[in-house]
Amino acid sequence: MTVIQSIIIILAVVLGTMVTRFLPFLIFPEGKTPPPFITYLGTVLPYAVIGLLVVYCLKDAVFSSFQGLPEAIAVLFIVGIHKWKKNTLFSIGAGTVLYMVLVQTCFR
């Protein structure tokens, strides 16, 4: 692939990505009131889409060699420690360290 061709590929990827990010804002600009269903989606989607993201992150774990066991342990640990301490940074940090220890030692 020539340099020009690779720049075109990168531009195509930038364009595709930006379409997915800008489209809702272009279809429903600030001045206009969006249809009621879109406003409704705006209130319920934030809760649903972070759930989707959690599943998206764990999508390959279930089919991996340990069937998601280290992931499950770390997620349960995060849920427990976050319920107890309610400290966002601490829960994220501690959960990640536990996961790293797990996959670097017992689940190699």
Place this chain on the structure above:
Amino acid sequence: MKKKAFKAALPYTLPICAGFLFLGMSYGFLMRSKGFSFFYPLLMSLFIFAGSMEFVTVNLLLSAFQPLHAFFLALMVNARHLFYGISMLEKYKNTGWKKPYLIFGMCDESFTINCAVTPPEDVDRGWFMFFVTLLNHIYWVSGAVLGALLGSVIRFDTTGIEFVMTALFVVMFMNQWEETNQHRSALTGVGCSLLCLLVFGSESFIVPAMALIILCFLLDRKRGGKEA
């Protein structure tokens, strides 16, 4: 005003800093090992700024020249951003010149923080979201460039560091869960995604999951479901 917003935003981005630096480095190193100059990871991390798609783009650059394929692949891989946009229509309102940048830089992590975190009352929301987005952008580009330049020099075991993203999403999910008594939307999101993951497999479940989520909300609303 700016300083206050920066101070409020910084702590939330620290886990992302750790994650993005290491993931960005592995991406920059990968690009170098495939023979690309460091300008490629620099420009790609700066302008695409969508982690998973950048890894996919490495392969696109190494195969036959098919720009339309690249465009549609980016649409598919990043389709979830459409939901982010709809979720942020209200929150990004009245942010002036910052708005195009907020939308441009709306990666999974920036979206999650901007969506789930309410900054303290005396902090300007627009600036808070701007700094969250900017800091994450800087971490990612720095990681990619560092990896491209130093990837072969620095070598230590960071296996599992990518879990910091999962941890962030789990904690933000819980914070949102505590905020409301109506858990139907959160459960719809997890339920539809899990179902589609099992049916369609990990490669192609996102778009069906998005369709199913919309369908559930549509039916729920028809039935007279209350707002979450």
